Amino acid sequence: MNIQEEIEARLAEQAPDVEVLLAEVLGGHTVRLFIDHPDGVTLEHCERVTHLLPDVRERYALEVSSPGTRRPLTKPQHFRRFLGRHARVRTRDAADGHRSFTGELVGADDREVTIAAENGVVSIPYADIQRSNLIEE
Numbered sequence: 001m002n003i004q005e006e007i008e009a010r011l012a013e014q015a016p017d018v019e020v021l022l023a024e025v026l027g028g029h030t031v032r033l034f035i036d037h038p039d040g041v042t043l044e045h046c047e048r049v050t051h052l053l054p055d056v057r058e059r060y061a062l063e064v065s066s067p068g069t070r071r072p073l074t075k076p077q078h079f080r081r082f083l084g085r086h087a088r089v090r091t092r093d094a095a096d097g098h099r100s101f102t103g104e105l106v107g108a109d110d111r112e113v114t115i116a117a118e119n120g121v122v123s124i125p126y127a128d129i130q131r132s133n134l135i136e137e
């Protein structure tokens with residue numbers, strides 16, 4: 001189980017109203033955790049999540065924050081929710097000669113996201129995405 005799955009499992013039990021957007025290990029010693037909540041993320045939400053993750057805090061320094069304007073997109077439902085918005089999608093390997101695509105999200109199903117980028121419309125399988133986030137237009 002990776003760190004994101006571990007955190008999602010814990011919060012699903014103890015804070016089901018909080019959605020884990022992205023959990024990433026930085027430098028081997030810090031976990032950066034982006035969360036969301038239907039009513040928006042408050043300082044209280046961040047503090048609550050921090051206290052619900054003592055096992056993670058024993059192994060890592062833990063940073064919990066709201067997604068902000070550069071909201072991470074990590075799941076098919078995230079991409080579907082933000083169709084019509086602009087995003088940057090970075091792939092693990094080159095696709096169509098590029099590793100970074102910036103443009104409007106025009107499609108998202110359970111297998112891939114479609115983005116109208118500067119160099120045309122491209123479909124990218126979720127498994128090929130290294131990192132993606134909304135960008136300000």
